[in-house]
Amino acid sequence: MIESILVIGVILYVVCQVVGQCDSLTGLPNRTRLVKQLNKLVYKARRKDAGIAVVMLDLDHFERINEARGSLFGDELLRKISYTLQRYVKEAGTVSRIRADRFGIIFEDVASKNELARLVERIYGLFSKGFFVKGIPVKVTFSAGTALYPYNGDNSIELLKNADTALLQAKETGRNHALHYSQEMNQAVKRRAMLEEHIDGALQRNEFVLSFQPQFALPGGDIRGFAASIRWEHPEAGTVLADELLLIAADAGLMWEIEEWMLKEACEKNREIQKLHLPHSVIAIPISLKSLKQPAFWEEVKRVLRATGMTPDSLVLEVREHELCTGGDVHNELGEELRAIGVTLCLADFGKGYASLHSLKQLPIHRLKIDPLFIGEIGADKTGNTIIQSLITLGHKLGLPVTAAGVETYEQLHYLRALGCDYMQGSLVSKPLPYEELPHLFAILRYKPHALKSEART
CATH class of the missing domain: 3.20.20.450 (EAL domain)
Incomplete structure (x- = not known):
């Protein structure tokens, strides 16, 4: 009896851990799980002297789709986007849903900015085809910010922060494009915070x-x-x-x-x-x-x-x-x-x-x-x-x-x-x-x- 209770307790603990690290709408890992995964990959990359790419994606004007079509329509669109990103990334990395209209992607073994740019360009190609939601064609664009280990940060927190900074700059300079992190962006972020x-x-x-x-x-x-x-x-x-x-x-x-x-x-x-x-x-x-x-x-x-x-x-x-x-x-x-x-x-x-x-x-x-x-x-x-x-x-x-x-x-x-x-x-x-x-x-x-x-x- 006691052994059965202990087994059930362990199962519940594991389920709670998994559920607590997954997005309930899409089934993707959430930010908590993304950080843990990135920590592991950074440790592994240090030993292998390899590169890691972090990509933050933010859907442009997603709130307008929700306002116009309703939240259920928006949820279905997010599920389709999640499936598309997962299918593209496959075993090359990890896709996570950070919040409502923001996704994070980690790519392993990325050696250069040019290689990272090609990966992001392919994502834009996928989105250019648009999506069908409940029989309705929807055109979606996104802004992206990228950071590369070890050049733009040597730990998960710094890499995510710098990719977020690049994303913010991309949104402020017209949306529907990607920017790679640079140190000059920090001044722009401070300016934006002051204006807000x-x-x-x-x-x-x-x-x-x-x-x-x-x-x-x-x-x-x-x-x-x-x-x-x-x-x-x-x-x-x-x-x-x-x-x-x-x-x-x-x-x-x-x-x-x-x-x-x-x-x-x-x-x-x-x-x-x-x-x-x-x-x-x-x-x-x-x-x-x-x-x-x-x-x-x-x-x-x-x-x-x-x-x-x-x-x-x-x-x-x-x-x-x-x-x-x-x-x-x-x-x-x-x-x-x-x-x-x-x-x-x-x-x-x-x-x-x-x-x-x-x-x-x-x-x-x-x-x-x-x-x-x-x-x-x-x-x-x-x-x-x-x-x-x-x-x-x-x-x-x-x-x-x-x-x-x-x-x-x-x-x-x-x-x-x-x-x-x-x-x-x-x-x-x-x-x-x-x-x-x-x-x-x-x-x-x-x-x-x-x-x-x-x-x-x-």
Whole structure:
């Protein structure tokens, strides 16, 4: 009897140890087990004088999939991703699930950064095919950070920390790519930690500033309005540009407060522009899909329009292609709000590949804005020119005006004009300006033909 109890006790102890080191959703090892495994491999690698690679993967914008499709859909996607990673790694290493949308991989016997880069590149290749979840195709991208024993750490804690640091840098510099750890990243991590700590009170300290980049009609070159962008003038870190600022704000749960401020500030400034300089000035403001889904946001839009006296057709809300096309079925809700209020919705960063012809027909959008990346490819080769031509042609076939963002050269301007592009913005005519400099801009435009005007006359 006592022996049976002891045996049962041992079995329960082993089960508890295993369960406590495994992820209940995917069955993968958790972080605790990963650390133990890495400790063993480091000890083994020291004796063999071998290398070990640590890869941290973080799914890009996974929370949007959960919000749009539900947590059960997200769970099934995570199981499919786990299976794909396990099948790829096999006996070459260990895959673990660190937390909700983060995975850790250890590869044994990796001798160099180049070899590690090839391993990560193959993972990107696997993800590029996408996944089918409950019959629905899902495109998933990820950011990755890597570290290599013994060059980036001689123990498990240091290796994991440095891979995490590289991952954070990858996320901050655009996502959907991998970075290998370097010592310089530590300074960037300290800076990020400081900004995360200080962002909470930045709005009250009036540290946020809007810039205004003029948008011009083609071919005539008349100014149509402005695209607003935000920056953070931090007293220690200096200027924090929009992409980094909004990433930090999203992580801190402050997107709503900041976008609410942007909406109010941009509309107030545009109303002043209308009164003093350009009666029909249109202001374009970047807005997250998360805000567009909130009834409170639309109430705020109506309140701001009433308070400023600005007409709804003077306001353009720009939402990124990736958000709108992967954010689930929000077409009807958005369409109703847009029709009821009368503001314009623009699909920004157009061309990244998330919007199919079918989705463009279904989305309640009124305009397209081509991503600056593609504008920069004009003249580089035939492929770049062909892509731009296809994007503009597609927009026009759908009855949507097209804006080209990031126009920097006359060659780009000539090509866009020849294709019938409707609007442009870019440093060829004007960089983003603080509001205080706009009177000077209008004075120049009034008395001196700018690049678009002079080109239109030739």
